[in-house]
Amino acid sequence: MNSLVIYYSLEGNTKYISECIANAVNGDILELKPKKDISPNGFARYFWGGKQVLFKEKPELNNIDKNPLDYDFIFIGSPVWAATYAPVFNSFFKQVTIKNKKIALFACYGGNEGKIFNSFKNVLVDNEVVSEIGFKDPLTNDKQAAASKVTAWAQSIVGKSQK
Template identity: 50%
Template sequence: MKTLVIFYSLEGNTRFISEIVAKELQADIIELKTVKSFPSTGIKKFVWGGKSVVLKERPELKNKNIDLSDYENIIIGTPIWAGTYAAPFNTFFKQYKFSGKKVAFFACHAGGGTEKCFKMFKKSLPDNTFVGEIDFIDPLKKDKKENNSKAINWAKSLTFD
């Protein structure tokens, strides 16, 4: 049974957790990257990222022809943008339809939006089985060590059978 961790990260927090989870589960890992980078500093990052979510934009992905057929289990990681998942996942969900997988999510955020984000994930992924969800508050900036353990424990708790 193969597991894939697929994530997008603008500032590194989601990448940090993704790498821990993938290592713990000996999973493959794919980072979604956009052709045109989002600004990652200052007010611009909120303006451009926020706009992309509000306008439901689908930024073009550098990743081409991702083959999900090998994976029974998929773990998705995102930063929360304007209360939901980051816009590159709009593109991903449009391009890659999958069903019958076991899916877990995690989100990194600065304090809010998790509930809506997970609801949106579930809505975007019909006909899959959801096996876990968890959130982390800016894990690179705050309590890095504790978040490292939290990610490992969560990965261990996921039951894909």
């Protein structure tokens, strides 16, 4: 069973969780990077990021160097932005069609998960979403606890999917 972890992270939380998952299941990583990202510092990030969500923007992405269709199992993760996924995923889902895959969703948030998992499920309708998990700013809360939790989660769902 080969796994791919697809993620975006502005401030490092989702990156941290993604790397824990990739280590746990010996998977590959596809980091979505906009050609021109907003600054992770300062309050302006909420304004610019919120504006991208509001206007359903599709920031231009750097080269996508992994084909999700080559993998049996896909993890997809994003920070919660204005209660949904970061707009780089608008660009990604426009470029890449994911179908007939087993998918697990993860998210990092500052307050609550909002509707991020439903938003993802709405665009991943032709797939089986088997699990979802959220973490509250893992880098500034209990980093080690988040790592242990996500490692156990990832291994158990990939293990179950193999049966």
